[in-house]
Amino acid sequence: MGSCPFHARLVILVLGFLPTFLPICTAQTPAPAQDAPQNTTSRIAGTIVSSLDGSPLARARVSIFETSNRTNSVSLITSENGHFEFPGLKSGKFSLQGTKRGFLTAAYDQHEQYSTAIVTGAGLDTEHLVLRLTPLATLSGKVLDESGDPVRHAQVLLYRENKGAGLNRISSAGSSPTDDQGSYEFPSLMPGNYFVSVEAKPWYAVHPVSLTPDGTPNRPVVQPSLDVSYPVTYYNGATEADSAIPISVKAADHVQIDVQLNPVPSLRVLFHVPTEQNAYVPPVFEKRVFDSQQFIESGGTQQVSPGVFEVMGIPPGKYIVQQNDAKTGQLVRSVEMELSQNGQELDESVGELVGKAKLAIRLPRGEKPPKQFVVLLQDSRRHVVGLPLKNDDTVEFGNLPAGKYSIVFSSPNKPYSVARTVSNGIESQGHDLNIAPGASVDVTLFLTEGVTTIEGFAKRGDKGSAGVMVILVPKDPQVHQELLRRDQTDLDGSFTLRGVIPGTYTIVAVEDAWGSPWLQPDVLARYVKHGQNVTIAEMMQGSVRLTDPVAVQPR
Secondary structure, three states: OOOOOHHHHHHHHHHOOOOOOOOOEOOOOOOOOOOOOOOOOEEEEEEEEEOOOOOEOOOOEEEEEEOOEEEEEEEEEOOOOOEEEEEEEOOEEEEEEEEOOOEEOEEOOOEOOEOOOEEEOOOOOOOOEEEEEEEOEEEEEEEEOOOOOEOOOOEEEEEEEEOHHHOOEEEEEEEEEOOOOOEEEEEEEOOEEEEEEEEOOOOOOOOOOOEOOOOOEOOOOOOHHHOEEOOOEEOOOOOOHHHOOOEEEOOOOEEEOOEEOOOEEOEEEEEEOOOOOOOOOOOEEEEEEOOEEEEEOOOEEEEEEOOEEEEEEEOOEEEEEEEEOOOOOOEEEEEEEEEOOOOEEEEOOOOEEOEEEEEEEEOOOOOOOOOOOEEEEEOOOOOEEEEEOOOOOEEEEEEEOOEEEEEEEEOOOOOEEEEEEEEOOEEEEOOEEEEOOOOEEEEEEEEEEOOEEEEEEEEEOOEEOOOOEEEEEEOOOOOOHHHOEEEEOOOOOEEEEEEEOOEEEEEEEEOOOOOOOOOOHHHHHHHHOOOEEEEEOOOOOEEEEOOOOEEEEOO
8 A cells, every 4th residue: 555645654653653543545646567458347345354253244334445536435335244346446556444333444454554455457356355344442440449439530541552653652542530430431442452540639638738837837637647649540559650560452342440549648849939039830740651741730839938838739759840930831940850758848940941942944945834834853752742833934942851852844745854954053964953951042954855756566576465564764764763654565565655755765575564663773674684775866756666576574
């Protein structure tokens, strides 16, 4: 199947998150393996079945889309034996897609957002196809307190392990509040490994201040057992994401997961600000949860003496503590630290100052960037922040913790990459942005565009191989992941790699690589040794057809 439009593929690559339902991407230019007589027609026929047990699916909707013009589509409802048939088709490429309530919508031999297009008129068997749909699963349960009673209005967060794009990431997959019975439910899940975390507050908790306004100890008539909090808790009782155990959810499963919360003594954190400040913003507490961050609500903030504020109701643990400017509300400092003692003191100088970056965009021929052009910064943990351009073709990022960021783009029409940067009159190559603590940088980015398409065949011996992952690998792929392009071969072994940026590449075709860690340096290097080299020159446009097939390698 041909590659996705660049903007859809880029978001998936950068965020590493695969939604349950994705647009099916297919080649837009039919490329039959051989010429067929123009006066003959073909059929696409077969059976739609459950991937769980192979049973036929009656009354499922099956559709075909002509890949050169997706508005040309035909749909039908399967018979009781799951059979479908589309007769009288011209030679070309067609996307075959099935949908049925209770199943994951999917295209033929779909992996991630890629699938195999059906090629008619090429002497291939297109009449005995098996289109498999995966039954959706449900994960539900209850949140219980230390006495076994239901916890109402708790926030249950769901995370899913995603092995797409050669990466292994754990990303947010939804949230659900508990009802009056403490119950929650996540329906319509695809199979995979999931994690569940719960954030809640004990209904009986009281968080008295520890000091009076004159600085003397406060002795409220409150039992210590009431000054408690629930830490963020995972289904196995862990309170940190690193110790959480995955929940395996298989097709058609109805998994019941109950989470019990246990209170811990709350911490009181003292924060000092200069007494001359007229305004004060309490620190923000976040926890690192897998590949994201989660805001943690405290039990309140009160001033206990001039220049001293107390934040109450914080469970012990490791936090990212962020301080915002009282006037602008902008993030000023950020630090990751362990909070473990009552009366732990912070002040306005805690953590490193965050930085700013103003980026100006210059396209190859001086033209204006297209509408919906977005600049994205990706840090070392692959967290991404993106902003659209302003009218002067610039974008300004604030609140940037110190570190190195990769600059990538999302564009509706064609892909772009950074060819060179200019900052303070100094020119450099590459697409990285280095932010020092408290720094403010001003950079002009000169971009190159991807307007070239590479077409070819992946073969095992002299026969085209369907369903194979084809990867366009740039030099230094770990540094320039934004230049990677992928596709899945169609029924005749053909593939199309679109939006290729000028440069030197190696094309590899790997069997059964979907869901594997193919992006790991040692794995990718092994494939590259047996790949096919290709160079895309600066002024090259249109399609490049490979004269030699790309040899299919085993995983």
